[in-house]
Amino acid sequence: MSTTETLNGALLIGGDRITAAAGGSQDHIFPATGQPNGTVALAGAEDIELAVRAGREAQREWISYSADRRRDLLIDLADAVHEHTAELSRLNVHDYGVPISFAINTIVLERFLRHYAGYVDKPHGLSTPVAESPDLNLVEREPYGVVGVIAPWNGAMVVAGSCVAPALAAGNAVLFKPSALAPFAALRFGELCLEAGLPPGLVNVVPARAEGGEALVRHPGIRKIHFTGGGVTARKILAAAAENLIPVVAELGGKSANIVFADADLDYAARLSAYQGPIVQSGQSCASASRVLVHESVYDAFVEKFVATVEQAAVGDPFDPAVVFGPVISELDATRILSVIDEAVATGAGELVTGGKRMGGALAGGYYLEPTVFGEVDNGSPLARTETFGPVVSILRFRDEAEAVRLANDSPYGLNAFIQTTDLVCAHRVARQLEAGSIWINQVSDISPQGPYGGYKQSGFGRTGGLDGLYEFLQVKNIRIGMS
Known part of the structure; x- marks a missing residue:
């Protein structure tokens, strides 16, 4: 490299x-x-x-x-x-x-x-x-x-x-x-x-x-x-x-919610969620959308598209322009993140859908972890409430808009929140209820000098x-x- x-x-x-x-x-x-x-x-x-x-x-x-x-x-x-x-x-x-x-x-x-x-x-x-x-x-x-x-x-x-x-x-x-x-x-x-x-x-x-x-x-x-x-x-x-x-x-820090409504463009939502979740900086970002809340009517379809996108991410030498997924920052952090994954599996905090291990082969010398996705996550579990700062994402179901807002706000953090929907009225209504400093609608976190950026709560x-x-x-x- x-x-x-x-x-x-x-x-x-x-x-x-x-x-x-x-x-x-x-x-x-x-x-x-x-x-x-x-x-x-x-x-x-x-x-x-x-x-x-x-x-x-x-x-x-x-x-x-x-x-x-x-x-x-x-x-x-x-x-x-x-x-x-x-x-x-x-x-x-x-x-x-x-x-x-x-x-x-x-x-x-x-x-x-x-x-x-x-x-x-x-x-x-x-x-x-x-x-x-x-x-x-x-x-x-x-x-x-x-x-x-x-x-x-x-x-x-x-x-x-x-x-x-x-x-x-x-x-x-x-x-x-x-x-x-x-x-x-x-x-x-x-x-x-x-x-x-x-x-x-x-x-x-x-x-x-x-x-x-x-x-x-x-x-x-x-x-x-x-x-x-x-x-x-x-x-x-x-x-x-x-x-x-x-x-x-x-x-x-943050534990940002990413709400995917039933009317969202699922292909686009899956790509955006993968990018904003485990892929960018290997999830090592305060803006990471590490909690994905998906309407129950499209949950299975979304998870399939999301996991496929995550698993296809090009990994390798960070100097290779084709690579989009790199290592975590240190051996200490790699060990810490793997312990979070192991604890989530052991306690049944969610269903491990993909990932969860350290990468080997040509990447064994570096600090590469597989992008990891948990489904059916309990929002009260440490997996959903503690900032992992790594390529680990939790997916949760919701029944209706009120539950989506309740789950999103049920967090000690409030830096970012994301909404995926084609209903502009719904987007405005939900955005005003979310306890976060920045709300991104059909958009990744993209700070600009024109927009104030900062957090609510912790x-x-x-x-x-x-x-x-x-x-x-x-x-x-x-x-x-x-x-x-």
Whole structure:
């Protein structure tokens, strides 16, 4: 498999690449082979301190630029990302084994940069009248200063677009912490920021273990944190950030329901459900539609089409453009996911329809698991209620619309929900009842800079995308001028 590309895992702080990091270093393992494909420097507390200082200095320079200049530099950065999309896609494959056929779809960064560049020179404030007074009352929005953006291993480039881009447009500097499991594309993005002419230190990229991450979220110079990841880590971040009362935005996990009504185009619904379920990123996505709710009148027909689609997915070398299904991120995760499958079988949580095992042969060295489908799943079982974060999907029956809504909402999560129907009235009616931040009707999860994205319940709080996403990186100031 293709692992010969030179990978630079040094930290990026200010304008420098740092290999001798305070947190040490580790081999990076390519999930498709289980073999090292690079070395990653890991930020420690000293590196975070250095990055915060560099960020403060760069932010003061950045905000001193005219709005036109900042806008144009972000457009230049978008142009640089466009020119290097193929390179960033390859680095995504090296990072976490996502097939190249999908990796390019994660480079939404360019779209977000162009979108938010357009807001740099737009008004962020307003003036309002004051009751029983002629005073001038101004409401302004200002940058926080230095913000921390923490990305998961499965979406550093998505987070660079949805979080780093609006943070820069709002006038902030960013400490960008990708996962040590997937640092290479993020580090190259940091270099592109320098090449596009952004001040050194405006975007510092600091892969780290827990020690470096804790130093970041506890640092009093960090004025806001945006975290994307799991609930367990989110609770630790919230507790640590509370020491300095640092506000946190959290985009967390999901156990998204995908409702297939009787009138749906079953061929299309099966393809969409396979893609959004176990296939894309091997189910390692917070947006994965891992609970498929199917009307009882079409249940058997849908399952047959869905399983056929899943079993036909091309698996293999992630650098092969024909491959759509790749490995999971690590040996630890492969073992964890297989234990979830074994427990579901042992407890009778559902009927194992296909998959359930590790792949062998030419793929035995990597972390490849069969796409796994359970039918007739009990919605109260751990299989249906706990985020697996792997290529495992549960299929459930429902009798009518009311039961479909009840089952979909009977979850601690609420990030996404999906509806498959040709009845527009039904789609609108059901969408308004679903407890999720994003509803996708006859459509896969496809975040855009125009649409706010975020969760309900244990899927988090705050938003990326749209004006809501920009405002997350701006704080409000009221200025009142006496006119009496």
